[in-house]
Amino acid sequence: MSDTATLTDGRLLEVRDxxxxxxxxxxxQDVSMFVRPGEVTCLLGDNGAGKSTLIKTLSGVHKPSAxxxxxxxxxxxxxxxxxxxxxxxxxxxxxxAMIPLMSIWRNFFLGSEPTKGVPPIRRFDIDHAKxxxxxxxxxxxxxxxDPDQPVGTLSGGERQSVAIARAVYFGARVLILDEPTAxxxxxxxxxxxxxxxxxxxxxxxxxxxxxxxHHAYPVxxxxxxxxRGQVSGDYTxxxxxxxxxxxxxxxxxxxxxxxxxxxSAAVEEHDEALAALAHDVEEVGGDHRE
Amino acid sequence: MTETDRKxxxxxxxxxxPADERVRQVGLGARLAGKPAIGAxxxxxxxxxxxxxxxxxxxxxxxxxxxxxxxxxxxxxILAVAVALLMIGGEFDLSVGSVLGFSGMAIMVxxxxxxxxxxxxxxxxxxxxxxxxxxxxxxxxxxxxQTTKLPSFIITLGGxxxxxxxxxxxxxxxTNRTQLGGFDDIPGSGAVTDVFGxxxxxxxxxxxxxxxxxVAFAVSAALVLGRTRFGNWIxxxxxxxxxxxxxxxxxxxLKVALFIFTAFAAFSVALIQVSGTGTADxxxxxxxxxxxxxxxxxxxxxxxxxYGSVVxxxxxALVFSMxxxxxxxxxxxxDWFQVFVGGILVLAVIFNNAIRKRAQRR
Numbered sequence: 170m171s172d173t174a175t176l177t178d179g180r181l182l183e184v185r186d187x188x189x190x191x192x193x194x195x196x197x198q199d200v201s202m203f204v205r206p207g208e209v210t211c212l213l214g215d216n217g218a219g220k221s222t223l224i225k226t227l228s229g230v231h232k233p234s235a236x237x238x239x240x241x242x243x244x245x246x247x248x249x250x251x252x253x254x255x256x257x258x259x260x261x262x263x264x265x266a267m268i269p270l271m272s273i274w275r276n277f278f279l280g281s282e283p284t285k286g287v288p289p290i291r292r293f294d295i296d297h298a299k300x301x302x303x304x305x306x307x308x309x310x311x312x313x314x315d316p317d318q319p320v321g322t323l324s325g326g327e328r329q330s331v332a333i334a335r336a337v338y339f340g341a342r343v344l345i346l347d348e349p350t351a352x353x354x355x356x357x358x359x360x361x362x363x364x365x366x367x368x369x370x371x372x373x374x375x376x377x378x379x380x381x382x383h384h385a386y387p388v389x390x391x392x393x394x395x396x397r398g399q400v401s402g403d404y405t406x407x408x409x410x411x412x413x414x415x416x417x418x419x420x421x422x423x424x425x426x427x428x429x430x431x432x433s434a435a436v437e438e439h440d441e442a443l444a445a446l447a448h449d450v451e452e453v454g455g456d457h458r459e
Numbered sequence: 460m461t462e463t464d465r466k467x468x469x470x471x472x473x474x475x476x477p478a479d480e481r482v483r484q485v486g487l488g489a490r491l492a493g494k495p496a497i498g499a500x501x502x503x504x505x506x507x508x509x510x511x512x513x514x515x516x517x518x519x520x521x522x523x524x525x526x527x528x529x530x531x532x533x534x535x536x537i538l539a540v541a542v543a544l545l546m547i548g549g550e551f552d553l554s555v556g557s558v559l560g561f562s563g564m565a566i567m568v569x570x571x572x573x574x575x576x577x578x579x580x581x582x583x584x585x586x587x588x589x590x591x592x593x594x595x596x597x598x599x600x601x602x603x604x605q606t607t608k609l610p611s612f613i614i615t616l617g618g619x620x621x622x623x624x625x626x627x628x629x630x631x632x633x634t635n636r637t638q639l640g641g642f643d644d645i646p647g648s649g650a651v652t653d654v655f656g657x658x659x660x661x662x663x664x665x666x667x668x669x670x671x672x673x674v675a676f677a678v679s680a681a682l683v684l685g686r687t688r689f690g691n692w693i694x695x696x697x698x699x700x701x702x703x704x705x706x707x708x709x710x711x712x713l714k715v716a717l718f719i720f721t722a723f724a725a726f727s728v729a730l731i732q733v734s735g736t737g738t739a740d741x742x743x744x745x746x747x748x749x750x751x752x753x754x755x756x757x758x759x760x761x762x763x764x765x766y767g768s769v770v771x772x773x774x775x776a777l778v779f780s781m782x783x784x785x786x787x788x789x790x791x792x793x794d795w796f797q798v799f800v801g802g803i804l805v806l807a808v809i810f811n812n813a814i815r816k817r818a819q820r821r
Binding site: 250251254260262267268269270271275276278279280281282284291292293295 | 682686687688690691692694695698699702703705706707708761765766
């Protein structure tokens, strides 16, 4: 990325001392965070920490009450999610990502349908849409069975993956993922984590919101911990071992158990990426034991 | 390894491992079950065969009965197509029958001679104004639903009474009547009747030209729904309004357009009926809004939106009309008609729900 050099410290998206008030409620107070291209910034926090408010502010739903929002080093202000999307800031919401009754290809292109022909016989280029859907999913390493099947027949992890693939295809430069692994089983979560790594490899800045440090650690480069509307910790991966990250979060599942689960899922599925993930998780645990 | 060996290996491999082990070769039946219109197609066949057997001696299988069925189905079918699009987009329009009655009266009041209390406008201008009023009715429905965020069921229920009331009150005030005739005496009405209200003799029976309009509505709406970006938006908005808005679909504009289209369909049917019969009646179209919803549901349209077929809805109107005509020719007391229609509606919903679930499970 040649234009990376022009960004302050390579920061693609950054907020400085961002605050958001709803009447007398302080939802966010002086929050600062950033993401670089090809990196994953994990936003961790328990319920009520202000994660949702921060995402909605980043994605253009809310306007900040105070503080600066910079994209590519420039101050920006968004009046709607569409404006943010137009600049390449795509948000994938946990439940609002897909329309279950519609086929995969119809979902993939909803709102951005390719057309062919001239008016009045301009029509949705269906063959192209189906081909692109299949190709793009394959690029993300997702092998879809049949682009005609309704999204409702996909698993939760697959639905998130389609939404991520769609955002990437339509030129997302920053991908904001709202709890993509919540309410997913271990194996499904592993699938989604794999696509986060894929997006990262393609040079996209990923902001990964989660309350699960075990999901954040294997893919994250940077960890921002929110507590009661404020940043209570900001670390690079080198600065913080997983165990400390876990202990900074309230509760959390056992690391080795997760690694174990991932490993067995990987063996069962002959999935190398999953196995690598499990290995990562295990290594982290191992480092820590030593 | 010789060439034949290799071929053999290749063949066995193909047999052993299909391209993707998760894609099952599904039979034609299962694939058809995935189409929303399949219920309507089956219903058309079943109902026709049923009456063909039961009412064979009463000439159910004849040109005359077929013409009567199609002539009855056409106006309902035109409305059902528009209502189906709107329902797939996630909204209802209960005012469609009243707008129909209102449009017919509007046409007649505008063209009737001054002596009869009418405005004596030239036919072309009168039709344009009546069309404009219908479009305005649809626009108001749509805008009210979008701005108040109230269920369209309630807003258009209000519209049902308002437009029916206007269809009665305005003509009564101006002409002192609620039935107006004499369309055929208006200069230029012949050409309008030729296009919208004429009948074509075929095999000793008269087929209304509106049957062609019914087909045209169904085909063009099906193409729009299935093959354009506007159609994709209709599915999206009906499936999940917020998710669609998030990806940039102009939700409000789309819904207002769909309400305008149902009003346009109501105007079209009004024009067909006025030119076909030469008269307008304030009460025309009463209850047809519910019949159109039944036709759409029989045609596989989901009441909650986001799923369905306009061809199915057009065929749903055919089922409705076959039952009506079948009961007449069989000589069963017409009082039983509503019992049959209600039964068919419930059966159709149960059936469509079952196949939709099966299709999704695959």
